[in-house]
Amino acid sequence: MTEHNAPVPADIADPARVRELLAEAEARAETLRAVLAVLEGRPAVPVGRPLRLLTRRQREVAELVGKSMQNAAISAHLGLSENTVRIHVSAILKTLGLANRTALALWWREHGMEAANG
Numbered sequence: 281m282t283e284h285n286a287p288v289p290a291d292i293a294d295p296a297r298v299r300e301l302l303a304e305a306e307a308r309a310e311t312l313r314a315v316l317a318v319l320e321g322r323p324a325v326p327v328g329r330p331l332r333l334l335t336r337r338q339r340e341v342a343e344l345v346g347k348s349m350q351n352a353a354i355s356a357h358l359g360l361s362e363n364t365v366r367i368h369v370s371a372i373l374k375t376l377g378l379a380n381r382t383a384l385a386l387w388w389r390e391h392g393m394e395a396a397n398g
Contacts, residue, residue, distance in 0.1 A: 300335075300336065303335055303336055304335050306332070307332070307333055307334060307335050307338075307375075311333060311375060314333065330376060330391065331391075331392060333375050333376070334372060334375060334376075337358075337368060338368050338371060338372050338375070339392075340358060341354060341358070341365060341368040341369060341372065342372050342384060342388050342392055343388060343392060344357060344358070345369065345372075345381050345384050345385050345388060346384070346385050346387075346388025346389055346392055348385060351365045351366055351369070369381055369384070372384060
């Protein structure tokens with residue numbers, strides 16, 4: 281974790297925040313496993329598991345991008361700043377190896393909706 285988002289004692293006392301921190305740590309671990317796979321010549325993201333690479337909030341943002349919502353609308357819908365939404369979109373694109381939000385929207389329509397509903 282970087283200094284700016286390191287947990288504080290209040291975070292650790294909140295069970296919901298602890299679950300979120302654990303999910304984020306798992307997402308980071310999955311990302312590291314993907315990097316190692318690429319270095320070893322294997323596929324970065326095993327079929328059926330790409331959504332596990334994203335945090336809960338990133339999945340929410342990805343779903344809304346998949347519904348063609350713009351950052352301002354996503355921001356209002358999730359109660360986040362537009363800058364935070366942009367940061368999430370950038371992280372999602374990087375994690376999934378996608379070039380832009382259009383690619384993300386298409387990816388979500390093909391893969392995310394299935395995984396989210398399945």
